Amino acid sequence: MNPEYQDILLAHSNDIIHRWMNELEDSKLKEYKSTISDEMIEQVNREFVNMIFDKLKNDSSRESIEQFSERIVNLGWPLGYLTGGMQSFRSICIRTLIEKIDRHDPETFLQVMDDVNQWVDPIKNELIDAYSSNWSNIISLQKVALQELSAPLIPVMDGVTIMPLVGTIDTDRAKLIMENLLDGVIKNRADVVLIDITGVPVVDTMVAHHIIQAAEAVRLIGATCILVGIRPEIAQTIVNLGIDLDKFPTKSTLKRGFEKALEMTDRQVIKTNDHDDKVVDDIIQSIDKE
Incomplete structure (x- = not known):
C-alpha cells in the first residue's frame, strides 16, 4: 500500500x-x-x-x-x-x-x-x-x-448384545449396520444379537432386505439374530409385501426378545420373591437408557 x-x-x-x-x-x-x-x-x-x-x-x-x-x-x-x-x-x-x-x-x-x-x-x-x-x-x-450413534451395538451380558435402530434406514446406513453387527459380534463374542426396530418408522422391502442380509451375515459367523419391535402395522406391511422372515426369530417387544435370548443362551430368570418380579423389566429399562 x-x-x-x-x-x-x-x-x-x-x-x-x-x-x-x-x-x-x-x-x-x-x-x-x-x-x-x-x-x-x-x-x-x-x-x-x-x-x-x-x-x-x-x-x-x-x-x-x-x-x-x-x-x-x-x-x-x-x-x-x-x-x-x-x-x-x-x-x-x-x-x-x-x-x-x-x-x-x-x-x-x-x-x-x-x-x-x-x-x-x-x-x-x-x-x-x-x-x-x-x-x-x-x-x-x-x-x-x-x-x-446411528447403529450402536450394546453388550448387555455375556453372549447377548442389542442393536437399537432409530430413524430411516438407507443403503449407506444399512452398510454401517452390517459392519457394526459383524465387528460387534466378533469383538463381544456374542451368541445372540437383538435388532430392535421399534424406532424405525417404515419397514419396506428395501429395509427388510437389509435386515435379512445383516441377520444372514451374523448367522454365518456363528451367532443368531432376533428381530424385535414388530408393531402391528409393520407386521401387516411385511405380510403384504411377502417378505420371508422365517430364517430368524421375531418378537413384538424388546422384553420378549431378551427373554428369548436368555433361553437361547441357557439362562433363565428365577423369581425369589415378590420384589424380584421386575428383574427383566429393570434390565430392559437400563438398556433403553443407553
Whole structure:
C-alpha cells in the first residue's frame, strides 16, 4: 500500500473502528443479540478489526486469521459476518482516504480503491478459506459422531448384545449396520444379537432386505439374530409385501426378545420373591437408557 495512505488509515484507525463497529452492530448480528450478549459481540468485533489492522502494520501471520475464523465457526456465526464485515470495512477505509487526502481527481480515486482492495481482498480470501476449512472439519466430526450413534451395538451380558435402530434406514446406513453387527459380534463374542426396530418408522422391502442380509451375515459367523419391535402395522406391511422372515426369530417387544435370548443362551430368570418380579423389566429399562 502507498505509505501515505497507510499513514492516514493508521492515524484515523480509531474513527474507522468506531464507524465500522456501528455498521456491524446494525447488520449481520441482529439475529444473535437475543442469545449472545452485547459485550461478546463487541469483543469479537474488536478482535476482527484489530486483526485487520495488524495485517496492515506488520503483515501478521495466517495463524491469527485461522484462529479468528475458528472462533467464528465455534460461535455458530455465518460466513456473511466475515464477508459483509470486510466489505463494510473496505468502504469505510475508501471514504476515509478520499476525505483526508487533498487530491480528488479520478486517477487518485482509482489508486485509493486499488490500494485498499490489495490490502483487504487477501485478508477476506484467507478468512473465507479458513472459515470453510474449520466448518468442513466440524461437519466431518459431526458426521462420524452421527454414524457411531446411528447403529450402536450394546453388550448387555455375556453372549447377548442389542442393536437399537432409530430413524430411516438407507443403503449407506444399512452398510454401517452390517459392519457394526459383524465387528460387534466378533469383538463381544456374542451368541445372540437383538435388532430392535421399534424406532424405525417404515419397514419396506428395501429395509427388510437389509435386515435379512445383516441377520444372514451374523448367522454365518456363528451367532443368531432376533428381530424385535414388530408393531402391528409393520407386521401387516411385511405380510403384504411377502417378505420371508422365517430364517430368524421375531418378537413384538424388546422384553420378549431378551427373554428369548436368555433361553437361547441357557439362562433363565428365577423369581425369589415378590420384589424380584421386575428383574427383566429393570434390565430392559437400563438398556433403553443407553
